[in-house]
Amino acid sequence: MAQLINFLRGNLTCSITAPFPERVLNLCALEGVLFWGLRWESQTSLTLTLPKTHLTQLTTIVQRLGGTINHQSAQGLPFFLARFRNRFAFLVGLTLAIFAVAVLSNFVLVIEVTGNERTSTAQILSSLEQSGLYLGVYGPSLSLTSLQQSAIIGLDDVAWLSINRTGTRIQVLVHETTKPPEIQSRDGVYDILSDVDGIIEQIQLHRGEPWVSVGDTVVKGQILVGGYTELPAPLYSELPSQWLPVHASATITARTWHTITAVTPLNPMLKTTQDHSKTSYQLHLFGKDFNILQNTSISPLGYDKIRTSTQPISSLPLAFSKITQQQITLTPATLNRESGQQLLQDCLLSAVQTKIGDVGEVITHEFVVKVVGDLLQVTLTAECIEQIGYTVPSAPMEGLAQE
């Protein structure tokens, strides 16, 4: 610890020559001049080490006693730094570095948005930008509380925002609103209609009057469950049956068949790159693009524009882009029939699965492949199990409306 303190304040080793060196030591002790490392060189001279700040006092004492003082060596941080006082480039660099750390670190370089699911990050950033928070803004000038309130105005699905600034980084914590549960309406009179042709496999009836039963064949648009439920008259009563209007609800599973066709050209046009190309560079800084040396204009006809971006430090809003405009020509090629067929089959199966939904299941399927002109045509016929039925308002029943 003592060595560290001595290093920080700097110390000098001095040679003192005086008629009575003991008097020098006694005066040093009286006037509070610290010294150590004392060596007696001769009857009239000695060497000692003292802090840099006490040198003036020691010089005064020695001169008062008619002696002389010579500096032998100097150690410590003040003397180390003093060596750089004439190196102006170093001082300028040091000043700029301190300036960069002290001032530039207050500008916002990164905005990090977390916690959003329904609202996109781009929407939140746009709203924040309109409120005054964007890349490159001076951090201490921001009022985070008012930002939190103003940015939330245009975001319907956001309950509140928490904005925290740590140096150059802004962290936006988003808490979205909780959507109310979907309440199935019981108001009104509604029927359930079939949306595809098929054979009924299962009916789970919640409300309404079933118009079909398991094993029946239905066509698209046919009523499956009616919105009027019959209330039979009491036994031996002469009163007519009553009809209770309800909002029909049921889960109806049916066996269905889907046929989908896809085509692809047998001789597609392929791009072939030519020798001619033009390269330009762009600097992307704080969300803005700056062209370097030349303009990156829109590509002329017959040219592809290829952009390759490099971000030296991923956390900083700084990137370089190399834009190459490559001349291309279109030349016909021959399709590999097997791979083209496989591609179409995969696409068709995926399309059917999308059509029948997550609950649906493809039981069997078959493909028919044929060449029509210069097109390869693949037709998929799939047998599926899926839920059918959609709700529509029921037509008013005669007589019931009059009651």
Next chain:
Amino acid sequence: MKKRRTSLLERTASALDLPAQTVAGLPFLELTGDHELRIENHRGILAYSEEEIHISGGIYRIMVQGQSLVLRTMTAVELLITGQITAISLE
């Protein structure tokens, strides 16, 4: 050695059973083994060499003898001598 007459403050300190170095300003010597001597209430150095150091203790002259004696540190009230100390005498 000539017998020294004790001062009034010394006698008072002795009568009241108080530390003499505090009341009468007498030098206080603390020897650690034979290699470190600490002296409080000194009045300055009178002579210095590696074999012998003379220190003023006010009414005493303290003579430290030995080999490789070094004055490690010195303030207005305290000093520290290190080295091989062989004798301490008062005069």
